[in-house]
Amino acid sequence: MNSSVIVFPGSNCDRDIAVALEKMQFKNQMVWHKESKLPKSDLIVVPGGFSYGDYLRSGAIAGKSLIINEVIKAADKGCLILGICNGFQILTETGLLKGVLLRNKNLRFINKDVNIKIINNETKFSNKYKKNQILKINIAHNEGNYFTNSNHLKILNNENLIAFKYCDKNGNINEDSNPNGSLENIAGIFNSKKNILGMMPHPERMMDNLISNTDGANLFLSLLK
Amino acid sequence: MKITNQVVEKHGLNLEEYSNIKKFLKREPNLLELGIFSAMWNEHCSYKSSRRHLKNLPTKGKQVIQGPGENAGVIDIGDDDAIIFKIESHNHPSYIEPYQGAATGVGGILRDVFTMGARPIALLNSIHFGSPEHFKTKSLLNGVVSGIGGYGNCIGIPTVAGETKFNKTYNENILVNAMAVGHAKKDKIFYSKAKGVNKSVVYVGSKTGRDGIHGASMASAEFDENSEEKKPTVQVGDPFTEKLLMEACLELMKDNSIISIQDMGAAGLTSSSVEMASKGDLGIEIHLDKVPCREENMTPYEMMLSESQERMLIILEDGKEKHAKEIFKKWDLDFVIIGKTTDTNKLTLKYNGKIEGEIPLDALASKAPVYDRKWVKKKLIKSKFDFKKLKKIKIEDALIKILSSANHSNKNWITNQYDQMVMCDTAQKSGADSAVIRIHDKEKAIAVAVDSSANYCKAHPLTGGKQIVCENWRNLISVGAKPIAITNCLNFGNPEDPKIMGEFAECLIGIKESCEFLNYPVVSGNVSFYNGTNKKNISPTPVIGGVGLIQKLEKPMDHLFKKKNSDVLLIGKTFGHLEQSVFLEEVHYILDGRPPEINLVNERNNGETVLEIIKKDLVNSVHDVSNGGLIVALAEMSMGSDFGIKIKKPKNLTNLYKYFFGEDQSRYILEVDKNNLERVEKILKNNNIFYDNIGLTQNDYFEIEDELKIDIKKLYKINNQWYNNY
Amino acid sequence: MKFTVTVTLKKDVLDPQGKVVLNTLQNLGMDNLKSIRQGKYFEIDMNDIDEEKAKKKVDDMCKKLLANMIIEDYKVNKI
Amino acid sequence: MKFTVTVTLKKDVLDPQGKVVLNTLQNLGMDNLKSIRQGKYFEIDMNDIDEEKAKKKVDDMCKKLLANMIIEDYKVNKI
């Protein structure tokens, strides 16, 4: 499978995701944001980091870059798009995903391993996971507090567009297991066609038992199917 | 403007120094020149009080590629890999504006490391605050922590280790020391020494503003009526620009375009240009009208003394200008040729074609003042308290008091604000004795840790200096790393006071003794004097940052108990040294007596043996015994693990307080599986190591026979509440 | 020609920052404080001479970048 | 009684955010844009009846929390 990782000034998880993709045998290319054309890709990843320093609003300025128009076009044609952390924020800023990521409830940057539950395992991104499977996965963000209007929230629930929810290690989804104040503990969502996934946790950090665990690997394996 | 005595003094120069300036110039300096002398001759740049003492430190070793004298130290970790690292203070700015002060501290030290060609792979920090009750402490803590996190997180380098302490000695002067560690290829290391005449001098990075112009602030009254307008401004960090600058520099470093490169740190354009030219035995000519400025009407004085962040000076090979410019353009950064190297051995400053200042470089560098300041020795004070008269307190209560105190609480509240995982090579995060960072794409890893003990150093600087190096070495050993070299940040009070100068001199003697004996050279460092106010100096606080090597990272070693029914061995002798201990300080509010002595022979022997045992994969967990003594170390091994311990009461030491809370040095605790015990004991005996089998791990409880039994979950909770309640 | 722009969160959008600021101020002993909402503020200097044109441009900037119209409102003022 | 507060960086203090926003707007094709500086904005609702008292309180809030007096200036307005 061919993948492309978009690199913005201030992206800093671009190398990490590239390493993960290559480990899973993707043929990966890095794409600088000033480029006006995308290489042929089955998967486009918008990586984590602080594109443009998170200035103004996280993701806002990257959302206006040249290459993003190409990403939008590819998405419309059904190309798979994965936005991780800052990438998720950028995808909401472009409108490819609905809703917005607000400041964490405690107003502090949060980096820790949290548990998330697989809510929908019937997508191109998640078919290698079991439904309700609990993963341990690293988060690292200032603005991960997912918010959307009540209409859209209904759609998310009715159409099974919620990918993951924060939970505790026994799978309980409640305020105590919500690290950042996200609506209904949402940690990741799909668009209605389910070819776009935005998520705050970092699957690329969970690829190696020496460093953490391998709970992220199945996401990439799902995509390869 | 006329240079009066008053103007001279406001530049921090004394009259004798001023007359030397006139001698060197053979005339009176103008204001620009005076500002430059003031920047280069101040303590921070000239090391005038410390140089004589620093000279004595051991700085060489088989693995040292570059010792002190460059932007950072460089060590050899085998193959074609080098590690480049340094620690630096940003104490005063952080007290004035904690967020920006701490953030720019991180930014500054990162530049020191990537300017040498290294990609930074880890950040550490040592932060010291006043008493938690002091009215400023809380906001300083908040600001400093979010500033450190804000910069490191944004630029995408993991902040993996550090230390945080509270002590009223820092009420009016906090300490913020940041350390950066980078990785480079051995044959791709860049130095600041200029070479060749008529080479382009290039300014890259952010524009220059009126940030932190010291001299200007002091002399501002004389400038003009609008002096209020020209008040120095706080340096504001821009980690986003630094990230671009870092990537651009690393990109340019891939080929052979750069002759030399130097970040603009303290005293900005002045110190960088002077350093590059004087090291290369050349001259340098700068056209100040070309300097990219952020504000209108900036004067040459302001440009030369500005401490705007995220800037670099590069000397390029002939014909590489266009290539280099393209790289910086790609990263949206300023790139301007502002001058050239000359053969005049002078710093020549031109503005619109006119010479505004000209100074012989040796006057600024090699001939800068050096002082042999008076210093007095500190006597070892016998403790005055009577141990028998101490209030009775249960061991359990004392332990809980310590574990719930500000200084000994779990630091998750802080470290959760730092991205520790970005770059995906952090094998051991904060919370362990050392952090462990894998070298990308390789099997090997480095271990890093920072340490200080102001109480010990205050009580007896020589012993304290010795102790911190050993403690740092122990921390690296505990994760299975072979210690290689250190950097140090020496935070002291006013060096003009012989007592303070004595603390400095003696701490350095202590550091030197340990470093020499342990073959643990100093490769970089930084001195910060004048910490304190109105004759109230801080306790001497040298901070040691160590780097060690793990040849093959198979499983990271940490201090948490892994299984039940393992034997727990205490390595090293326990004498029961309670003077200057956490127990007396936190439980009885006594800070008195001598710090624990160090026997360097035992230190080395114990450490090398523990390392051997770890390498043979014979232990489940390892922890060194430090502040709080044996009981606190054992509690730390239980909290956060699923296993506790059942400790037998000691046979020979009758006083339980001394046994459990004594801070005798050179000790480690090992958790050993029953089936490995024999092999471990054999190694210990072969190496003549004193050890004791002190108990067995067990499920759920931290227990001392017939004395106490606490649920480890409860201990964990107790240990985790201070920050959240503060 | 100078304009100011204020960007504020829409009424039904959670304002975590404002809430924390409110709590903190109350803890600092500020009484009678009913509510506080936080937003962004911009001072924009335009070289245009035609006010109408300039204002339209500023309006455009807000829509295109400065405000996220899903959650935020904005106001433009000439000063 | 309602007040607005604007908090802006002091002149000469680096505004990294404003710089990036300016560049982006220019790249988006906004011409004649001379400068843009970003700050914070607060809307504060007070229960007080005495305007003077209320204003003094808001002033106090700015000094104590809302503005960082080392690098920022603030302005209070009754609306």
Ligand SMILES: Nc1ncnc2c1ncn2[C@@H]1O[C@H](COP(=O)(O)OP(=O)(O)O)[C@@H](O)[C@H]1O
């Ligand atoms: N305590 C110390 N021990 C060893 N070397 C030191 C110490 N303090 C400073 N140095 C060395 O002196 C040189 C100048 O230090 P400094 O002025 O802090 O560097 P920079 O100009 O990069 O900020 C550096 O090479 C540094 O490593």
Ligand SMILES: [Mg+2]
């Ligand atoms: Mg330097």
